[in-house]
Amino acid sequence: MSLTEKIITIMMVVAGTMLTRFLPFAVFSGGRKTPQFIKYLGRVLPTAALAMLAVYCFKDVEIMSGAHAMPELIAVAVITLLHLWKRNLLLSISVGTVLYMVLVQMVF
């Protein structure tokens, strides 16, 4: 690819990304009335979207081979318990991450 072709390719990626980010705001704001279904989605979608994102994070975990997702399962279980107990975001995240690093580097 020439430099110009590379720049065009990058610009297409930028345009695609921006389209997915700006489209809902462009369609559903301004003078027009937001449809009932979109208002409903605005209420229920945040939780569903975060749930989808949480699953998305684990998409490449190998269940059938390697460590059989044990480091992930253990880390998630510890994070869940710790967070229900202390409800401290930073604490849950850092303990979970360090535990995961120890597990993948030394245990599994």
Next chain:
Amino acid sequence: MQKKYRSAFLAAFLHTIPIMTGFLFLGTAYGIYMNASGFSPLYPLFMSLFIFAGSMEFVAVNLLMGGFDPIDAFLLTLLVNARHLFYGISMLDKYSGTGKLKPYLIFGMCDESFSINLTADVPDGVDKGLFMFFVTLLNHFYWVFGATLGGIIGSVISLNLEGLEFVMTALLYVLFLEQLLKEKDYQSALIGIVCTVLCLAVFGSDGFIVPSMILILLCMAVRMFLKRGEQECP
């Protein structure tokens, strides 16, 4: 006036500390990857600055090394980033009334900025719009800084950081937990999880997001229809 900015910046910084760790690590990894693929550090710098969508930037490296096909690049980007459509619909209310900051808030709405701005309890007396602006700006900065640094230093780091990438997973998972504890909307969470896991099992890890989104929308439509039969007002 000064104080207004300082308090918003400080609150935003505290909320983005986990992202700083994750982005400096992942951003540097991305820069190193570009360096190893033979690109000058200007590429990670400009790509992280203008694309600002982590997973897509990794995909873009492959696009740049293949044949020239701008339409294909555009369509692939829409597929990989389709989840942003959900974020936008979720943030219609929160981002309204942010005035001049709004275009940048939308431009910088990556997974992490979205999750933090959606779930954060902004402290009393802190301007919400400015808080969300600084969250987005700091995340953007961490990412660009990490990517450029990685592009410059290449692969000279020898620290064993295996597993550190889990910090992003931990963050997004904890934010989901927090949302669940706060909103108690277990039905929506269940719909989100079941639809996504089902589509992941059926379509595999490369093409499950768009089917998941369609399935989630269908479930929500059915749910709204059923609810309407029960009661009119919430």
